[in-house]
Amino acid sequence: MPQVADKIKDHARLFNEPEYQELFARKKEFECGASDEAVAKQADYINSWEYREKNLAREALTVNPAKACQPLGAMFASVGFEKTLAFNHGSQGCTAYFRSHLARHFKEPCAAVSTSMTEDAAVFGGLNNLIDGLQNAYTVYKPKMIAVSTTCIAEVIGDDLTAFIQNARAKGSVPEDYPIIKANTPSFVGSHINGYDAVIKGAFTLFWEGQERGQVTERINIIPGFDGYAVGNNRELKRIFSEFGLDAVIISDVSDQFDTPTDGKYRMFDGGTTIDQIKEALNAKATISLQKYCTEKTLELVASRGQSTASFHYPMGIKATDDFLMKLSEISGKPIPESLEKERGRLVDAMADSSNWLHGKTYSIFGDPDFVYGMTQFILELGGEPIHLLATNGSKEWEAEMKALLATSPYGAKGQVWPGKDLWAMRSLLATEPSDFLIGSSYGKYLEKDVGIPLIRLTFPIFDRHHHHRFPTWGYQGSLQVLVTILDKILDVLDQETMKSGISFDLVR
Amino acid sequence: MDAETKAARKQLVEDVLAEYPAKTAKKRAKHINVYESPNPDCGVKSNIKSIPGVMTVRGCAYAGAKGVVWGPIKDMVHISHGPVGCGQYSWAQRRNYVSGGVMGVTSWVTMQITSDFQEKDIVFGGDKKLDKMITEIETLFPLNKGISVMSECPVGLIGDDIEAVSKKKSKEINKVIAPVRCEGFRGVSQSLGHHIANDVMRDYIVDKAVAKNADQHFESTPYDVLIVGDYNIGGDAWASRILLEEMGLRVIGQWSGDGSVAEVENGPRAKLNLIHCYRSMNYICRHMEEKYGIPWIEYNFFGPSQIAKSLRAIAELFDDKIKEGAERVIAKYQPMVDAILGKYKPRLDGKKIMIYVGGLRPRHVSDAYSDLGMEVTATGYEFAHNDDYQRTTEYIKDGTLVYDDASEFELERFVKALRPDLVGSGIKEKYGTQKMGVPFRQLHSWDYSGPYHGYDGFAIFARDMDLAVNNPVWKMHKAPWKKGE
Numbered sequence: 003m004p005q006v007a008d009k010i011k012d013h014a015r016l017f018n019e020p021e022y023q024e025l026f027a028r029k030k031e032f033e034c035g036a037s038d039e040a041v042a043k044q045a046d047y048i049n050s051w052e053y054r055e056k057n058l059a060r061e062a063l064t065v066n067p068a069k070a071c072q073p074l075g076a077m078f079a080s081v082g083f084e085k086t087l088a089f090n091h092g093s094q095g096c097t098a099y100f101r102s103h104l105a106r107h108f109k110e111p112c113a114a115v116s117t118s119m120t121e122d123a124a125v126f127g128g129l130n131n132l133i134d135g136l137q138n139a140y141t142v143y144k145p146k147m148i149a150v151s152t153t154c155i156a157e158v159i160g161d162d163l164t165a166f167i168q169n170a171r172a173k174g175s176v177p178e179d180y181p182i183i184k185a186n187t188p189s190f191v192g193s194h195i196n197g198y199d200a201v202i203k204g205a206f207t208l209f210w211e212g213q214e215r216g217q218v219t220e221r222i223n224i225i226p227g228f229d230g231y232a233v234g235n236n237r238e239l240k241r242i243f244s245e246f247g248l249d250a251v252i253i254s255d256v257s258d259q260f261d262t263p264t265d266g267k268y269r270m271f272d273g274g275t276t277i278d279q280i281k282e283a284l285n286a287k288a289t290i291s292l293q294k295y296c297t298e299k300t301l302e303l304v305a306s307r308g309q310s311t312a313s314f315h316y317p318m319g320i321k322a323t324d325d326f327l328m329k330l331s332e333i334s335g336k337p338i339p340e341s342l343e344k345e346r347g348r349l350v351d352a353m354a355d356s357s358n359w360l361h362g363k364t365y366s367i368f369g370d371p372d373f374v375y376g377m378t379q380f381i382l383e384l385g386g387e388p389i390h391l392l393a394t395n396g397s398k399e400w401e402a403e404m405k406a407l408l409a410t411s412p413y414g415a416k417g418q419v420w421p422g423k424d425l426w427a428m429r430s431l432l433a434t435e436p437s438d439f440l441i442g443s444s445y446g447k448y449l450e451k452d453v454g455i456p457l458i459r460l461t462f463p464i465f466d467r468h469h470h471h472r473f474p475t476w477g478y479q480g481s482l483q484v485l486v487t488i489l490d491k492i493l494d495v496l497d498q499e500t501m502k503s504g505i506s507f508d509l510v511r
Numbered sequence: 512m513d514a515e516t517k518a519a520r521k522q523l524v525e526d527v528l529a530e531y532p533a534k535t536a537k538k539r540a541k542h543i544n545v546y547e548s549p550n551p552d553c554g555v556k557s558n559i560k561s562i563p564g565v566m567t568v569r570g571c572a573y574a575g576a577k578g579v580v581w582g583p584i585k586d587m588v589h590i591s592h593g594p595v596g597c598g599q600y601s602w603a604q605r606r607n608y609v610s611g612g613v614m615g616v617t618s619w620v621t622m623q624i625t626s627d628f629q630e631k632d633i634v635f636g637g638d639k640k641l642d643k644m645i646t647e648i649e650t651l652f653p654l655n656k657g658i659s660v661m662s663e664c665p666v667g668l669i670g671d672d673i674e675a676v677s678k679k680k681s682k683e684i685n686k687v688i689a690p691v692r693c694e695g696f697r698g699v700s701q702s703l704g705h706h707i708a709n710d711v712m713r714d715y716i717v718d719k720a721v722a723k724n725a726d727q728h729f730e731s732t733p734y735d736v737l738i739v740g741d742y743n744i745g746g747d748a749w750a751s752r753i754l755l756e757e758m759g760l761r762v763i764g765q766w767s768g769d770g771s772v773a774e775v776e777n778g779p780r781a782k783l784n785l786i787h788c789y790r791s792m793n794y795i796c797r798h799m800e801e802k803y804g805i806p807w808i809e810y811n812f813f814g815p816s817q818i819a820k821s822l823r824a825i826a827e828l829f830d831d832k833i834k835e836g837a838e839r840v841i842a843k844y845q846p847m848v849d850a851i852l853g854k855y856k857p858r859l860d861g862k863k864i865m866i867y868v869g870g871l872r873p874r875h876v877s878d879a880y881s882d883l884g885m886e887v888t889a890t891g892y893e894f895a896h897n898d899d900y901q902r903t904t905e906y907i908k909d910g911t912l913v914y915d916d917a918s919e920f921e922l923e924r925f926v927k928a929l930r931p932d933l934v935g936s937g938i939k940e941k942y943g944t945q946k947m948g949v950p951f952r953q954l955h956s957w958d959y960s961g962p963y964h965g966y967d968g969f970a971i972f973a974r975d976m977d978l979a980v981n982n983p984v985w986k987m988h989k990a991p992w993k994k995g996e
Contacts, residue, residue, distance in 0.1 A: 005847050005851075006847075006850070007847070007851050010970045010973075010974045011967075012962075012971045012974075013745045013960065013961050013962060013971075016746065016750075016967060017608075021753060025753055025756065026610040026611060026749075028756070029762070029765070029769070032762075032763055032764060032771075032773060032777060033586070033611075033774065034771070034773035035586065035611075035771065035773075036654045040654065041613060041616055041654065044616045045616045056651060057651060061643060061647070062626065062641075062643035063624070063626075063643075063644040063647040063648060063651070064625045064627040065622060065624055065625075065651075066623050067595055067599065067623065067625065070595065070596055070599050071595050071596030071599070073596070074600075089564070093695035093696045094561055094571060095569075095570040095571020095572070095573060095574050095597075095695040095701075096571075096596065096597075098567075098568065098569065098570040098571070098574070098939070099570070099574075099596065099600035101939045102604070102937075102938050102939055103600045105939060105941070109942060110942050111942040112939070113566065113919065113943075115564045116563070116564075117563040118563045120698070121696055124667075124696050132563070134534075134564060135563030135564030137532055137564065138531070138535050138564030138565045139565070139566075140564075141530070141532050141535075142530060142531060142564075142920050143920065153664070154665045154668075154695075155664045155665075155695070158633060158664070158665045158668040158669065188594075188630075189593075189594035189596045190593075190594045190628040190632065190665065191630050262946060263946070264945055264946050264984075264988050265946075265948075265988050265989070265990070266947060266948045266989055267946065267947065268923060268943045268944070268946040269946070270943075426615070426622075426651075445602075448614065448621065448622075452615075
């Protein structure tokens, strides 16, 4: 009998006990599985080049993709506006999933409502659901603004958001002039990064339509993009702006929303970009996106209003941060502050101190296209060698940009770029052409287990570790955090490897 | 409960409803009640469409069919058929543990297999893609024992014929391919998804197994039973199975936690079906009773009182050997139970818990809390039916607040007003509750712990409730300089 009150064994240990091992053996008799020999053979085969070729030749099947669907990104972008309720027009299960998914990453409450469309709505359209939904959400949760996005059902049956919302206003669900952002976010187009784009664009459209661009201000709009580290990164951005003395505003700032205190009060809404700031954004000097692939449509709109735009790819490391700061300086006409220059020097200092451990290590990286780009660029600066670079939601354009990046450094020679591929493809890639480390999200833990390559968690979603999102990964300061995360893993692995023999288990590294 | 407290609770319900628009208040009023003992039901309506915009906690039919019933069958490849999201968000989230499986070789439970529909699939239909996918699955995962096709919303709207594709490909690969029409817009919650999943399991595996089984050698015993409606979350089914085996029964299948196609096919061979989650798998039990004359019994393996009661009730349906076996098992674990209660009951005695979960737990865990000296002060279900609420009356006390398909708004208000010592609900409710300074345990995923079933599980359950309720952090949320406020 395994359990003793003073030392209770839970799932992690209980089933290693002989009682349970015997139970598994008895159970196996009833499973009529393949022979141990056949299983071993197949387990071996899936690590082969031959399997890799079949795996990469897939045309229809997707296995373990590293992307989510549009409305998830829409929800993320929506709650970055002040007191704004994310509102999905479609089936309620979708909303339950988005809320759970974000909650599992941020360890925060993630509120959103659904219009709960069911079979009758599928036949007759979801108008009544939208009318009731807006009225209930407005009355109960008292948001300042509602951001409507769609899920599959509403898109497939072709519900007309504009007409429906107009109808709801006419029926008195919400006041006539109540602000409602609209975003069509079908899950069968693009990924969460496009849903993010659609909501930001929707916010600008809502407040800019019919407005003339007036007196241009000193303001710079900053759009961070979909970012699991937004809490840390947005605060880091704001610190950088204040060092600079810039008038910069983050468009959709979730840093407070996804980091509310435990002080006895539940805040459904906290922080965020205000409606006035969205309005003022029209007259800003420029709009900068920190993740190009999250903001393609938004920047098109911004540019069409005569505003200058610039975009980056997840600014991590020296050059990416340099470029970002120089752009801020160029637009604002303000010099890069000495304090930031000093931070740059400290990052270079840290890189130099650790370079003997970092140099020549090989990495495979997966995640959203901008993250993979930014991460790869930093790895190259660290003297690391990128091997497999994969973005399930990466495009041909991304592939070309990645290849151009790799070509800038001798350390990029081994890099292979994999747009549109999934993590089961990554498994084959790593099994046949391994790298020393793997950088990605929690989903990478299965790869770590299967191919024995240590995982470094540095991008969304991180379900199985806590609080990483509270620390920045952008700018010089954030890059330092990234450097330490990578270095800790390298040295932990080395300690693990040398622990047994004791040889090279050194006190000083 | 005294009249005054009860009246206050009724007033609380009134106050909460008053904040809704009138039409919504009227509808929601039917789903919330203060229980009057000994009424034979909880006095709430259930299994009705959720109200748009109020923030229901419910999921969809796909969640019920793929996420709950089919997903845990380990040696099948479960296709999330449609766009990428549904499969992504449900990927390995229910902690359905698997024994002996090799991921991608003999088990696919922790993998996300999807057709990742693109716009062209919506326009031209996804049947051809499905056909090709199944071929590719056979190439990459040849040791699979079958495939399920779990439909997402668009599939049912664009007129795809997944049944025809499944039939054709099933002949081709000579394995079961089960088309499950669990589009998220069907029904009002996860519940219809369970039902649809049961029906497909019946039609595509269980009934077909009878002919197949006839050709195979299988030594039956009078003690052959199935575990039904245990999804092996954190290993629950194993912590249950061990007791059944110890009392002398032979478990010939687990449905569906750590399950396999062969175990589902064993269904018609069972002498008795033991059902834990009545809500999600009663349909198939009723079918097997009707068609194969296999009786079924609902049991409850949460907490020592219910475990002993259930072991005895199960044993009643067998001979003396099993009856003695049940007594032996109960006696064997009693010292451990005493030690656990000795340690944890004093730490939990008198604490109040508020529960809001899914299928069986809003009632089933109740006595496990009572064993620890705790009291369920409020409870409710996301997707129960009337029969669940009738069954609930056996567990709850007079004056218990009962809510069906509660909105997040209602839950927040009830937590605020009742200030329970612990809330047991899901991931969406967890963090908001904790912000209020109220301890919380997820009662879907066991908050990444478990198992909670059986005697071994009860020890963990007791430990976890203690660590939730008595963690020092819950005394820190108020800054000391704000004491007077």
